Amino acid sequence: MDATRELTIKEIADRNGITTDTVRYYEKIGLLPRAERKMNRHRVYGPDDAERIRMIGCLKKTGMSLDEMRPYMGMYRSKEGIRPTPELHRLMEEHREKIREQIDSLQQVLDFIDDRLTEGFNRGQECALSEEKTKEPLAGFFGRR
Amino acid sequence: MDATRELTIKEIADRNGITTDTVRYYEKIGLLPRAERKMNRHRVYGPDDAERIRMIGCLKKTGMSLDEMRPYMGMYRSKEGIRPTPELHRLMEEHREKIREQIDSLQQVLDFIDDRLTEGFNRGQECALSEEKTKEPLAGFFGRR
DNA sequence: CATTGACTTGAAGTTGGCTCCAAGGGATAT
DNA sequence: ATATCCCTTGGAGCCAACTTCAAGTCAATG
Numbered sequence: 001m002d003a004t005r006e007l008t009i010k011e012i013a014d015r016n017g018i019t020t021d022t023v024r025y026y027e028k029i030g031l032l033p034r035a036e037r038k039m040n041r042h043r044v045y046g047p048d049d050a051e052r053i054r055m056i057g058c059l060k061k062t063g064m065s066l067d068e069m070r071p072y073m074g075m076y077r078s079k080e081g082i083r084p085t086p087e088l089h090r091l092m093e094e095h096r097e098k099i100r101e102q103i104d105s106l107q108q109v110l111d112f113i114d115d116r117l118t119e120g121f122n123r124g125q126e127c128a129l130s131e132e133k134t135k136e137p138l139a140g141f142f143g144r145r
Numbered sequence: 146m147d148a149t150r151e152l153t154i155k156e157i158a159d160r161n162g163i164t165t166d167t168v169r170y171y172e173k174i175g176l177l178p179r180a181e182r183k184m185n186r187h188r189v190y191g192p193d194d195a196e197r198i199r200m201i202g203c204l205k206k207t208g209m210s211l212d213e214m215r216p217y218m219g220m221y222r223s224k225e226g227i228r229p230t231p232e233l234h235r236l237m238e239e240h241r242e243k244i245r246e247q248i249d250s251l252q253q254v255l256d257f258i259d260d261r262l263t264e265g266f267n268r269g270q271e272c273a274l275s276e277e278k279t280k281e282p283l284a285g286f287f288g289r290r
Numbered sequence: 291c292a293t294t295g296a297c298t299t300g301a302a303g304t305t306g307g308c309t310c311c312a313a314g315g316g317a318t319a320t
Numbered sequence: 321a322t323a324t325c326c327c328t329t330g331g332a333g334c335c336a337a338c339t340t341c342a343a344g345t346c347a348a349t350g
Contacts, residue, residue: 009296010296010297021339024298025338035342039348040297040347041299042297042298054257058250061246062251063208066336067323088201088258102207105204108203109203109207109237110237112200113217113220113233139345153327155327164308164309166308166310167307170307170309185315185317186315187316187326187327210306210307
């Protein structure tokens with residue numbers, strides 16, 4: 001793979017499922033560094049930029065705001081001397097925790113709906129969605145992993 | 146627990162960590178049914194409403210939009226005869242899949258950053274990060290799984 | 291040389307999800 | 321009765337994250 005190939009804004013946008021406008025927007029808000037320009041002022045992108053944009057996409061999918069991503073993006077500021085700080089570790093752990101909470105929430109929702117589901121059978125009129133999970137009604141929903 | 150106690154908008158909002166404005170907003174967009182009013186036109190809420198609101202909170206935490214929640218909320222439209230459709234099951238499975246993708250994305254991010262990290266260790270020219278524990282730099286981020 | 295098309299810019303517009311505001315209604319406390 | 325609250329309404333305002341727009345540059349093509 002030719003990892004050093006230079007891309008136009010259109011190419012790099014297409015490859016990441018976003019629009020050129022969005023790429024420029026990311027540059028504008030400083031999430032991407034100012035792209036190098038060719039003689040005709042057009043932006044050119046290298047593999048590092050591709051990685052950055054991929055990373056933004058990943059982080060977005062995990063529910064992180066563009067603003068929160070800035071520290072992560074900082075890892076690319078210089079081509080050498082990458083040094084992720086303990087601070088970054090902390091941010092990552094924090095974010096991982098957020099995702100875990102999302103999972104827990106979903107699990108609660110599943111339990112909750114399942115209670116409603118079986119209510120017809122159980123005659124239950126107790127308030128569902130209790131703090132504790134007394135059972136695993138829809139177990140296996142996460143397929144173990 | 147007095148599950149049948151009627152609550153004011155302030156009470157139900159407080160108990161769910163949202164504002165009265167937000168409760169009224171949910172009613173306005175039809176996510177909550179029009180609340181019953183007392184003679185003075187004030188809203189009154191019962192346990193079902195509390196459940197609905199807790200459910201909205203849960204679904205929100207899993208990244209669902211208010212709009213997407215509507216089908217789930219429909220489960221409360223009548224106090225009896227709750228019958229979640231196969232359609233709802235499908236929606237739930239879909240959403241569960243979305244969460245799974247979020248998890249995968251986060252995992253990708255971890256792997257990605259881990260690459261960057263080990264790159265520094267493996268052929269870091271200038272980067273003089275202390276050389277301890279070259280193995281699994283960010284291992285255990287998900288506590289296994 | 292005129293047109294096409296991909297690019298440039300700054301700025302305005304859009305959407306979702308609230309959040310705040312003004313103007314007013316009633317119950318309770320002094 | 322005046323103040324203090326919490327409530328009501330419709331509507332305006334706000335922020336993030338785009339998205340669209342207007343006006344222009346530049347290179348290649350017919």
